[in-house]
Amino acid sequence: MMYLKVVIGFVLLLVAAEFMVRGAVALAKKFGVSPLVIGMTVVAIGTSAPELVVGLQAGLSGSPGLALGNVIGSNIANVLLILGAAGLIAPIVSKHGALLGDAVVLMAGSILFAFFCTQGQIGGLAGGVLVLALVVFLYLSYRREHDHGGADAELHVEEVEEIGGLPDGTFVVWLALLGGMAGTIYGADLLVDGGVDIARDYGVSEEVIGLTLIALGTSLPELAASVVAALRGHADVAIGNVVGSNMFNILGISGVVAMVTPLPVSSQIISFDLWVMLGATTIMLPILLWGWRLSRPSAVLFLALYCGYITMQAVGVEQVLASF
Numbered sequence: 321m322m323y324l325k326v327v328i329g330f331v332l333l334l335v336a337a338e339f340m341v342r343g344a345v346a347l348a349k350k351f352g353v354s355p356l357v358i359g360m361t362v363v364a365i366g367t368s369a370p371e372l373v374v375g376l377q378a379g380l381s382g383s384p385g386l387a388l389g390n391v392i393g394s395n396i397a398n399v400l401l402i403l404g405a406a407g408l409i410a411p412i413v414s415k416h417g418a419l420l421g422d423a424v425v426l427m428a429g430s431i432l433f434a435f436f437c438t439q440g441q442i443g444g445l446a447g448g449v450l451v452l453a454l455v456v457f458l459y460l461s462y463r464r465e466h467d468h469g470g471a472d473a474e475l476h477v478e479e480v481e482e483i484g485g486l487p488d489g490t491f492v493v494w495l496a497l498l499g500g501m502a503g504t505i506y507g508a509d510l511l512v513d514g515g516v517d518i519a520r521d522y523g524v525s526e527e528v529i530g531l532t533l534i535a536l537g538t539s540l541p542e543l544a545a546s547v548v549a550a551l552r553g554h555a556d557v558a559i560g561n562v563v564g565s566n567m568f569n570i571l572g573i574s575g576v577v578a579m580v581t582p583l584p585v586s587s588q589i590i591s592f593d594l595w596v597m598l599g600a601t602t603i604m605l606p607i608l609l610w611g612w613r614l615s616r617p618s619a620v621l622f623l624a625l626y627c628g629y630i631t632m633q634a635v636g637v638e639q640v641l642a643s644f
Contacts, residue, residue: 322517329511330537333370336503337541341366343497350493367545367561368568369501370538373508375577378530383516388442388583389530390538391574392597395430396531397539398562398569399600400626402546406558407619409550413611422563423608425457430601433570434594437585447578454571511537527586531593532633559607559614566601592637596629 344366371394378387406412432453436446511534519529542565546558577583606612614622632640 322514322521325510325514326518326533326537329507329509329514330540332503332507333511333537334540334544336500336507337366337370338500338544339496340369340500340504341541343493343495343500346493347497350490365568365572367541368565368573369504370508370541371565371569372573372576373504374512374534374538375573376580377505377508377512378526378534379577379581379583381512381516383512383526384577384581384583385586386512386515386519386526386530386534387577388437388574388585388589389527389593390534391569392589392593393531393535394539395566395569395597396593396600396629397535397626398542398566399604400622400629401536402539402543402562403559403604403614404619404622404626405543406546406550407614407622408616409547410553411616412550412559412607412614412619420609421461422567423605426563426567427601427605429453429457429567429571430598433574434598437594438590440585440590442574442578442583442585444579444582447575447583450571450575451579454567454575457567457571525586525588527589527593528633531589532630559604563604563608588637592641600625 371390374390375387378384378390403412429450433450436442436450439446442450515529515534516526518533519526542561546561549557549561574583607614
């Protein structure tokens with residue numbers, strides 16, 4: 321039954337999140353919201369909705385370790401798995417300067433998040449600081465892009481264009497939005513319940529399940545969106561999706577969940593998984609800052625690194641490290 325819960329949760333998150341984003345984008349357009357604002361807010365929040373709902377469900381149900389593991393594991397999967405998969409389809413090159421500000425904030429936010437983790441717990445105050453940092457960044461980014469435009473604004477507009485349309489009609493839009501929200505919430509509930517049951521059955525920590533199984537499930541919407549973008553010849557949108565999702569994960573999602581319930585940090589996360597996340601973020605910087613090309617051989621390397629990371633979690637990080 322626990323495996324069935326996980327599978328159904330995966331499917332619901334993938335399908336429901338897609339309809340929720342489409343409905344939210346269509347509704348924003350009906351209210352005359354500009355594609356720039358839609359790309360910066362609706363699309364970014366919508367694609368991170370599975371992580372947010374799973375994090376809140378896990379935190380409120382007494383499994384905060386799963387919530388924190390999901391955030392860190394999703395960021396690792398977004399870089400190594402999603403960019404690797406998209407890069408296999410089409411080489412990824414970021415438009416020069418398009419994500420310069422985002423790259424700097426993502427790296428700074430990752431370091432700030434890691435610092436709070438090293439304190440042993442992310443509490444309500446730290447969560448508030450993370451959320452405030454995200455709000456300030458969004459406001460300053462909007463002012464800059466609205467006033468001056470440029471490659472970064474164009475990329476956000478492209479992200480909106482990649483979102484599939486819906487049939488005309490207000491009823492259809494609201495049905496997609498509300499139905500997608502309900503499906504995402506129910507899918508997250510099933511995924512968390514199944515993940516906790518699996519962790520108990522196999523005697524592994526909830527953090528490890530969050531870092532691997534749950535993180536993979538909540539990253540499915542970004543994976544699908546990035547692969548579709550690459551197939552359509554818009555591979556640069558894939559890296560925009562990853563940067564936006566990772567920023568919302570570490571600042572918005574961890575911050576909101578921590579404000580609801582404190583997030584304890586295990587010793588394994590402090591000594592290993594945080595460094596993997598920071599390393600994955602760092603290897604994106606040449607692509608974001610200097611327009612380096614993510615070629616197919618590099619994409620294969622990304623995927624190999626992710627497979628190695630998952631293997632270490634399955635075998636046991638402490639055992640693997642001890643063998644060296």
